[in-house]
Amino acid sequence: MSDFAVIGIAFTCSCPAAWIQHGDSCYHFSHDKESWGEAFTFCKILGGYLVEIGTEGEAKYIENQVNMFNDKYWVGASDVLVEGEYIWMTSMTNVSYANWGPGQPDNSGTNENCVEIWTSKEWNDGPCSNTVRYICESDMRLGFSRN
Ligand SMILES: [Ca+2]
Numbered sequence: 001m002s003d004f005a006v007i008g009i010a011f012t013c014s015c016p017a018a019w020i021q022h023g024d025s026c027y028h029f030s031h032d033k034e035s036w037g038e039a040f041t042f043c044k045i046l047g048g049y050l051v052e053i054g055t056e057g058e059a060k061y062i063e064n065q066v067n068m069f070n071d072k073y074w075v076g077a078s079d080v081l082v083e084g085e086y087i088w089m090t091s092m093t094n095v096s097y098a099n100w101g102p103g104q105p106d107n108s109g110t111n112e113n114c115v116e117i118w119t120s121k122e123w124n125d126g127p128c129s130n131t132v133r134y135i136c137e138s139d140m141r142l143g144f145s146r147n
């Protein structure tokens with residue numbers, strides 16, 4: 001088939017089973033609980049990346065889903081490289097929008113370097129070794145349409 005036909009499929013495809021479409025992205029809210037690092041790896045294996053939240057609008061969507069699923073979830077930000085400087089770890093871009101809970105991020109025990117979203121919709125830095133559900137994101141056009 002021609003490249004044109006492939007592109008035609010790309011613009012009409014929807015998200016695979018167990019992924020939810022919102023805007024230009026598909027999101028997968030995991031049922032399993034993993035360390036932050038394992039979650040980062042699993043999202044890549046699934047064809048995406050640990051979610052990166054670029055806008056307040058995207059944050060509101062994610063936070064509402066987390067609240068609805070009634071459990072906390074890892075997202076793709078960490079300050080493991082420089083304490084206190086939060087980075088989206090797939091794109092290596094600064095966290096420009098965040099909805100931190102009261103007093104967060106507090107680096108409690110000097111050992112909290114990974115970002116989770118609570119059912120309250122607020123963000124927290126938690127220990128990366130904690131096992132928590134996680135959210136993967138994929139650009140539909142890049143992630144799913146070319147195989
Ligand atoms: Ca920290």
Ligand SMILES: [Ca+2]
Nearest residue numbers: 106107124125
């Ligand atoms: Ca914290």
